[in-house]
Amino acid sequence: xxxxxxxxxxxxxxxxxxxxxxxxxxxxxxxxxxxxxxxxxxxxxxxxxxxxxxxxxxxxxxxxxxxxxxxxxxxxxxxxxxxxxxxxxxxxxxxxxxxxxxxxxxxxxxxxxxxxxxxxxxxxxxxxxxxxxxxxxxxxxxxxxxxxxxxxxxxxxxxxxxxxxxxxxxxxxxxxxxxxxxxxxxxxxxxxxxxxxxxxxxxxxxxxxxxxxxxxxxxxxxxxxxxxxxxxxxxxxxxxxxxxxxxxxxxxxxxxxxxxxxxxxxxxxxxxxxxxxxxxxxxxxxxxxxxxxxxxxxxxxxxxxxx
Amino acid sequence: xxxxxxxxxxxxxxxxxxxxxxxxxxxxxxxxxxxxxxxxxxxxxxxxxxxxxxxxxxxxxxxxxxxxxxxxxxxxxxxxxxxxxxxxxxxxxxxxxxxxxxxxxxxxxxxxxxxxxxxxxxxxxxxxxxxxxxxxxxxxxxxxxxxxxxxxxxxxxxxxxxxxxxxxxxxxxxxxxxxxxxxxxxxxxxxxxxxxxxxxxxxxxxxxxxxxxxxxxxxxxxxxxxxxxxxxxxxxxxxxxxxxxxxxxxxxxxxxxxxxxxxxxxxxxxxxxxxxxxxxxxxxxxxxxxxxxxxxxxxxxxxxxxxxxxxxx
Numbered sequence: 001x002x003x004x005x006x007x008x009x010x011x012x013x014x015x016x017x018x019x020x021x022x023x024x025x026x027x028x029x030x031x032x033x034x035x036x037x038x039x040x041x042x043x044x045x046x047x048x049x050x051x052x053x054x055x056x057x058x059x060x061x062x063x064x065x066x067x068x069x070x071x072x073x074x075x076x077x078x079x080x081x082x083x084x085x086x087x088x089x090x091x092x093x094x095x096x097x098x099x100x101x102x103x104x105x106x107x108x109x110x111x112x113x114x115x116x117x118x119x120x121x122x123x124x125x126x127x128x129x130x131x132x133x134x135x136x137x138x139x140x141x142x143x144x145x146x147x148x149x150x151x152x153x154x155x156x157x158x159x160x161x162x163x164x165x166x167x168x169x170x171x172x173x174x175x176x177x178x179x180x181x182x183x184x185x186x187x188x189x190x191x192x193x194x195x196x197x198x199x200x201x202x203x204x205x206x207x208x209x210x211x212x213x214x215x216x217x218x219x220x221x222x223x224x225x226x227x228x229x230x231x232x233x234x235x236x237x238x239x240x241x242x243x244x245x246x247x248x249x250x251x252x253x254x255x256x257x258x259x260x261x262x263x264x265x266x267x268x269x270x271x272x273x274x275x276x277x278x279x280x281x282x283x284x285x286x287x288x289x290x291x292x293x294x295x296x297x298x299x300x301x302x303x304x305x306x307x
Numbered sequence: 308x309x310x311x312x313x314x315x316x317x318x319x320x321x322x323x324x325x326x327x328x329x330x331x332x333x334x335x336x337x338x339x340x341x342x343x344x345x346x347x348x349x350x351x352x353x354x355x356x357x358x359x360x361x362x363x364x365x366x367x368x369x370x371x372x373x374x375x376x377x378x379x380x381x382x383x384x385x386x387x388x389x390x391x392x393x394x395x396x397x398x399x400x401x402x403x404x405x406x407x408x409x410x411x412x413x414x415x416x417x418x419x420x421x422x423x424x425x426x427x428x429x430x431x432x433x434x435x436x437x438x439x440x441x442x443x444x445x446x447x448x449x450x451x452x453x454x455x456x457x458x459x460x461x462x463x464x465x466x467x468x469x470x471x472x473x474x475x476x477x478x479x480x481x482x483x484x485x486x487x488x489x490x491x492x493x494x495x496x497x498x499x500x501x502x503x504x505x506x507x508x509x510x511x512x513x514x515x516x517x518x519x520x521x522x523x524x525x526x527x528x529x530x531x532x533x534x535x536x537x538x539x540x541x542x543x544x545x546x547x548x549x550x551x552x553x554x555x556x557x558x559x560x561x562x563x564x565x566x567x568x569x570x571x572x573x574x575x576x577x578x579x580x581x582x583x584x585x586x587x588x589x590x591x592x593x594x595x596x597x598x599x600x601x602x603x604x605x606x607x608x609x610x611x612x613x614x615x616x617x618x619x620x
Contacts, residue, residue: 092526
């Protein structure tokens with residue numbers, strides 16, 4: 001495990017709870033992890049396991065919707081103790097975020113030039129001309145052809161992959177030390193996915209930027225991450241180097257995730273996928289997996305048969 | 308370039324609308340019960356005298372010919388002579404357009420000034436006590452007839468507290484503002500209720516949009532997020548509604564101008580209808596149709612200015 005001193009970000013016992021019509025939903029249930037400078041951490045888990053909410057809670061985007069407890073130490077200072085206004089100097093400047101849906105995450109009414117420059121205006125001392133030059137440089141950096149002529153274009157004039165590049169350009173505008181990437185490739189088609197991932201990785205390397213990469217694709221994790229944290233039902237069930245976790249998963253859920261990668265399915269069983277994936281599994285009602293005690297639900301998990 | 312072609316195509320669309328309006332006006336007026344010749348002549352007129360008037364007005368010609376005359380004359384600015392006022396219709400109308408235009412613009416400004424901030428306050432306190440208070444207040448405004456609100460304002464603010472004149476238009480700009488305050492407010496209360504409800508729900512929807520979350524993640528200040536990202540997007544649907552309610556608002560001037568004795572087109576229209584003054588009714592209806600068309604055109608222009616997807620596709 002990382003020593004406490006060289007961690008850029010230390011998340012401790014983070015809990016995010018939503019209240020709606022008398023019901024309480026704990027989306028993130030006491031998770032802790034560290035991210036070092038320049039490191040790529042994969043955060044994996046199925047839909048609804050709390051990955052995105054974890055990212056958004058770190059920079060305080062979930063506050064308006066629910067309550068957030070625990071500590072998020074950024075360079076030793078607790079971000080959760082800051083007010084929304086005090087967080088403004090961290091958001092987009094030291095910690096940036098990119099979202100899953102490039103089609104809906106850019107403002108349709110504003111030119112992309114403006115959407116890049118407003119970040120620069122908020123966080124740098126650059127004047128108008130310098131901001132424009134920097135915006136062109138950023139678009140160039142993320143691989144958008146003839147960048148200078150596209151500043152005045154609007155999001156609907158770009159394809160999905162290009163919009164994701166624009167979003168990356170915006171998030172990198174003020175040289176952040178950490179990028180929170182919330183499934184940045186899920187909405188894109190496969191060939192573009194790979195381009196965007198390679199782009200992110202090379203940029204992270206060149207700029208010495210840490211990335212927390214949320215995904216449910218273990219292939220992506222194997223390809224890109226240094227370490228991986230596995231989330232399930234709002235909790236972290238396993239953390240470790242990608243090599244360790246993928247080769248020797250310690251937790252049944254991680255194993256389940258690995259086993260559910262389709263390439264493990266024998267072709268003959270394609271028509272009946274689920275049992276085929278889990279032919280070595282059996283039900284266990286006393287599994288080590290912990291669910292929120294308050295939920296009162298009993299959980300049945302699958303664990304490997306003893307050989 | 309493409310913005311210009313959008314403007315041109317939008318302007319061309321007005322022509323068929325305009326023609327259709329002329330057909331409808333022409334037919335409607337001829338379907339009204341009563342004989343304009345009788346209305347023009349005095350009570351003791353003989354049948355021969357009435358026939359003379361009908362001939363002078365062209366009422367004996369076939370309908371198609373009457374319509375063609377109507378179109379030709381209208382296009383050359385000749386809308387006939389008012390039976391009631393014994394003056395050219397175009398002159399009478401041109402004289403009164405500024406009054407109604409002033410009242411309409413005034414009412415729109417008031418509605419926006421009332422509805423805009425309150426919609427934001429309500430949306431940002433969604434389901435809070437402030438939100439509920441604002442919404443219930445406007446609910447009362449929406450469900451009260453316009454003329455009744457007008458009478459209440461007259462009774463308390465004009466007759467009671469003597470803060471405003473009871474009627475009239477005034478001579479200078481400031482006097483216009485003072486004289487038309489109550490009629491404009493009367494119309495604005497109703498319009499702002501509609502605008503407020505729409506803008507509130509639009510703001511609530513936009514606040515949850517991913518691009519607003521992304522804007523927050525960029526570390527922008529709250530005023531930039533609300534002003535640049537939320538307001539603009541929320542305005543798109545509200546502007547359409549505002550355009551439509553200006554149409555309503557103009558027909559509302561028939562009532563308001565009468566209640567407040569404002570010498571505008573609305574009151575003139577009522578007088579023309581009661582006097583069966585065909586040329587004046589036609590002219591006024593056409594004027595209202597043109598004004599509403601222009602408002603819709605303006606609405607579309609504002610939309611296109613707000614939304615590049617309309618402008619550049």
